[in-house]
Amino acid sequence: MGLTADTTTKKNPFDLCAYSELVYETMTLILDRFEDSGKMQNRYGCAGVNASQLGPDGPKSVFQQLSTSFNNFSAKSTSIDRARSTLIKKTHWVIRDHKKFETLIYDAKGYIDSLQDITKNLESHSIHDQKDVMTMGVRRINDTRALGWLSEVCIVDYPELSDAATSKAETITQASISNENQDERIIHGFVSENDNDSDGVSLNYVIASLEDMTVTQLKHELSTFRLQEKLRAKEAMQREEKNQSESEQLADDDDDEPGDESSLGGYKISENRPTKRGEQLQSRGGYFQGLCRPSIS
Numbered sequence: 673m674g675l676t677a678d679t680t681t682k683k684n685p686f687d688l689c690a691y692s693e694l695v696y697e698t699m700t701l702i703l704d705r706f707e708d709s710g711k712m713q714n715r716y717g718c719a720g721v722n723a724s725q726l727g728p729d730g731p732k733s734v735f736q737q738l739s740t741s742f743n744n745f746s747a748k749s750t751s752i753d754r755a756r757s758t759l760i761k762k763t764h765w766v767i768r769d770h771k772k773f774e775t776l777i778y779d780a781k782g783y784i785d786s787l788q789d790i791t792k793n794l795e796s797h798s799i800h801d802q803k804d805v806m807t808m809g810v811r812r813i814n815d816t817r818a819l820g821w822l823s824e825v826c827i828v829d830y831p832e833l834s835d836a837a838t839s840k841a842e843t844i845t846q847a848s849i850s851n852e853n854q855d856e857r858i859i860h861g862f863v864s865e866n867d868n869d870s871d872g873v874s875l876n877y878v879i880a881s882l883e884d885m886t887v888t889q890l891k892h893e894l895s896t897f898r899l900q901e902k903l904r905a906k907e908a909m910q911r912e913e914k915n916q917s918e919s920e921q922l923a924d925d926d927d928d929e930p931g932d933e934s935s936l937g938g939y940k941i942s943e944n945r946p947t948k949r950g951e952q953l954q955s956r957g958g959y960f961q962g963l964c965r966p967s968i969s
Contacts, residue, residue: 694790695787695790698783698786698787698790699783699787701779701783702780702783702784705776705779705780705783706780803832803833806833807832807833807836810822810833810836810837810840811836811840813837813840814844816841816844816845819837819838819840819841819844820837820841822834822837823837823838823841
């Protein structure tokens with residue numbers, strides 16, 4: 673499920689150890705003790721142990737590998753060696769090699785115990801890093817069904833992983849719904865552009881029509897539709913800006929006309945500042961009043 677990540681560029685937990693040089697020297701000494709492993713195997717019948725023989729799950733750490741290997745380490749003679757064994761060989765084993773073999777095991781065990789004491793504080797760092805790696809692995813899963821199962825399984829023992837799986841599943845679901853709505857809008861817009869009776873066209877019919885098109889035709893139709901959508905959006909924006917500009921101009925004109933005004937003949941006449949048309953009307957009114965005034969003889 674992608675819960676593990678490449679750790680080639682990641683910092684090794686041993687880099688956090690304050691005694692990394694001492695750890696390196698100790699492990700080097702352990703390897704030096706087993707340089708003549710081929711000689712021990714030929715002489716005493718000590719056989720190597722494969723990782724598959726350590727248990728059904730295999731080794732879980734370097735320390736467990738070494739510990740299990742020494743637990744299974746034994747010195748025994750094969751039937752061929754037993755048949756060829758002589759009193760001299762047995763005496764050589766009792767006097768010399770037996771003591772060396774015990775010293776070898778004692779030294780190796782001491783080195784391993786020292787390594788465990790030095791690096792025991794690295795376990796907490798390793799567990800923390802492992803949680804981070806698993807959380808990042810969960811966030812890379814794109815299968816909502818797998819995320820749902822993972823969330824249910826880890827809800828008790830690993831709540832952080834469960835929360836990460838739930839959050840990623842919700843994000844994928846929301847994105848999927850958004851994409852479906854967008855695809856539906858594109859299809860309906862495509863139908864309205866290419867069919868006069870688009871209200872009666874079903875979605876299955878549209879999909880079948882699209883499947884009958886070649887790749888070139890489909891690209892051309894979609895490119896044309898997108899270009900028309902951009903042009904319509906641009907025209908709508910221009911109309912909106914024009915309407916807004918006209919509204920602001922009308923508001924400015926209303927603010928620029930002071931005083932009480934009245935309308936006469938389609939012209940605005942202000943009591944404080946009469947217009948030229950208003951002066952002409954007033955003069956003509958006085959002339960007509962003079963004509964209609966009765967003469968006094």
